[in-house]
Amino acid sequence: MTAAAVAAILLPVMSLAQQRGPVTNLPLPRFVSLKAGEGNARRGPDLSHRIDWVYKRRDLPLRVTAEFEHWRRVEDMDGQGGWMHYALLSGVRTALINTDMTALRAQPDADARELALLERGVIGSLQSCESGWCQIDIDDLQGWLPRAALWGVESGEVFD
Missing domain, CATH: 2.30.30.40 (SH3 Domains)
Incomplete structure (x- = not known):
């Protein structure tokens, strides 16, 4: 062709x-x-x-x-x-962390407890996204990241 x-x-x-x-x-x-x-x-x-x-x-x-x-x-x-x-x-659905030292949070809130700091390039499995936050599994950790820190999900996309 x-x-x-x-x-x-x-x-x-x-x-x-x-x-x-x-x-x-x-x-x-x-x-x-x-x-x-x-x-x-x-x-x-x-x-x-x-x-x-x-x-x-x-x-x-x-x-x-x-x-x-x-x-x-x-x-x-x-x-x-x-x-x-x-x-x-x-x-x-997976996502790539696009900013260095991004805090993985226990809840979808910037003031929530920090579970880990993630380096740029880490890949996790997306679980859901809502109002600017996405729930993600990375190895044995599950937490929330700001959507802006991820590549692999469209802005405004909501799913669960």
Whole structure:
């Protein structure tokens, strides 16, 4: 498939308005996580395309921005990415700490007891998000973080 043919299919999908994927009918963009310990992000949606990135961190949150057959266009926190086969991705929601020494709190309140200080780059499993705070599991700890300290959840997104 030529790049022009792929672009013609994807142009309607690339808008950031709340759209649905043509394959899954799930919202675009949306967050997923890397299921495998390693995954190749390719220049296009096919094994013949060049590998641009190799992700080597299981549970890394990625944003899906487009779909084509069994392929998903993903980007990481830095806006880098490419096309990955859907089998490498999971619907399990994770988030990456994007600010250094972020306090994990016992409750969704800036004055709540501090459970731990988290370094930038730590990944945890999202449990729920509400009014500016997200509940997250990191190893054996469960607590609350300000949404602004996380990458892997949209601003204003609420889920439980």
